[in-house]
Amino acid sequence: MLDKVYTALVHYPVLGRDGRIITTAVTNLDIHDIARSSRTYNVKKYYVVTHLPAQQDIVKKVLGYWTEGFGKGYNPNRSDALSIVELKSYVEDVIAEIEKNERQRPIIMFTSARIRPNTITYEEGRHIILNDPRPVLLLFGTGWGMPKELEEMCDYSLEPVRGKSDFNHLSVRAAVAIILDRLIGEAVLEK
Amino acid sequence: MLDKVYTALVHYPVLGRDGRIITTAVTNLDIHDIARSSRTYNVKKYYVVTHLPAQQDIVKKVLGYWTEGFGKGYNPNRSDALSIVELKSYVEDVIAEIEKNERQRPIIMFTSARIRPNTITYEEGRHIILNDPRPVLLLFGTGWGMPKELEEMCDYSLEPVRGKSDFNHLSVRAAVAIILDRLIGEAVLEK
Numbered sequence: 596m597l598d599k600v601y602t603a604l605v606h607y608p609v610l611g612r613d614g615r616i617i618t619t620a621v622t623n624l625d626i627h628d629i630a631r632s633s634r635t636y637n638v639k640k641y642y643v644v645t646h647l648p649a650q651q652d653i654v655k656k657v658l659g660y661w662t663e664g665f666g667k668g669y670n671p672n673r674s675d676a677l678s679i680v681e682l683k684s685y686v687e688d689v690i691a692e693i694e695k696n697e698r699q700r701p702i703i704m705f706t707s708a709r710i711r712p713n714t715i716t717y718e719e720g721r722h723i724i725l726n727d728p729r730p731v732l733l734l735f736g737t738g739w740g741m742p743k744e745l746e747e748m749c750d751y752s753l754e755p756v757r758g759k760s761d762f763n764h765l766s767v768r769a770a771v772a773i774i775l776d777r778l779i780g781e782a783v784l785e786k
Numbered sequence: 787m788l789d790k791v792y793t794a795l796v797h798y799p800v801l802g803r804d805g806r807i808i809t810t811a812v813t814n815l816d817i818h819d820i821a822r823s824s825r826t827y828n829v830k831k832y833y834v835v836t837h838l839p840a841q842q843d844i845v846k847k848v849l850g851y852w853t854e855g856f857g858k859g860y861n862p863n864r865s866d867a868l869s870i871v872e873l874k875s876y877v878e879d880v881i882a883e884i885e886k887n888e889r890q891r892p893i894i895m896f897t898s899a900r901i902r903p904n905t906i907t908y909e910e911g912r913h914i915i916l917n918d919p920r921p922v923l924l925l926f927g928t929g930w931g932m933p934k935e936l937e938e939m940c941d942y943s944l945e946p947v948r949g950k951s952d953f954n955h956l957s958v959r960a961a962v963a964i965i966l967d968r969l970i971g972e973a974v975l976e977k
Contacts, residue, residue, distance in 0.1 A: 635947075760828065772961075
């Protein structure tokens with residue numbers, strides 16, 4: 596449902612340059628940009644997923660500055676956007692929280708460079724978001740992609756963005772924006 | 787035409803918080819993200835527009851590192867993306883260069899939060915890009931918007947993205963990605 600869409604940015608477990616499992620560093624602008632895009636498309640919560648305490652401290656510091664500290668008064672819009680950000684240690688915690696709040700397990704989607712048995716088009720993904728009563732969690736990886744264990748937790752894989760182009764290296768910030776726009780577009784909640 | 791699309795990110799003249807003309811600072815990630823999005827959508831050149839010598843030095847340093855320095859070997863994809871970035875002092879220089887290279891003045895489009903006499907839909911913008919033989923320049927502002935003098939240089943104003951949403955504060959990086967996707971989508975050049 597349009598009022599139950601969630602996003603999550605995963606920093607562990609993700610693939611490194613050599614295909615091994617790594618933890619990526621949290622990037623300040625990933626918090627800001629994806630929060631602003633998520634808020635603009637009426638996403639209910641944007642989860643930043645990292646299990647490292649030092650990295651969690653960075654996330655807390657950014658959120659504190661903008662939602663309680665100086666930033667709140669300086670830029671209320673930014674504060675509004677960051678108010679939907681939530682820190683979690685693992686993807687399992689994200690799913691458990693959504694399940695608890697919505698009393699239903701979310702449908703989980705991610706994007707993949709490959710076509711898989713569970714690949715759907717953006718049109719199909721949009722249909723699910725607009726019509727299925729269950730919540731939808733959009734999972735985004737950092738680093739060099741998502742490991743098999745995360746892929747297998749997902750119900751659907753979305754087609755690659757610009758799969759036919761000779762160059763396809765969008766930043767995760769750009770990819771999230773485009774995917775939210777393709778799935779939700781100009782659809783807004785009726786108040 | 788699909789093979790003659792240009793993007794430009796303008797740091798001067800733009801509006802400040804109080805509506806006066808300012809110069810904004812160049813942001814490293816604006817260079818990277820918008821170059822990657824532009825390259826992914828087959829944009830011919832991405833112009834970073836700033837007239838301040840100290841800011842131009844920052845742009846040159848970033849480009850040098852990734853297209854000639856250490857970064858070139860470390861991440862060839864990034865080098866590929868940044869190879870389409872060009873530094874210009876003023877929007878007039880951008881238009882003059884495109885006009886010289888293409889032997890035609892570009893059609894200039896920008897996005898606006900307001901509906902204007904020259905506002906077109908993304909569908910109409912897409913039709914122009916796919917069918918009009920002239921080059922197309924997409925102008926993106928930083929800061930709090932574009933001043934009247936820049937707006938008046940534009941042939942078309944694109945509808946606001948998520949104009950009906952109760953919150954509409956995308957980063958310029960996200961806005962460029964979404965607008966390129968709406969205008970170009972999966973269309974690719976025939977080689």
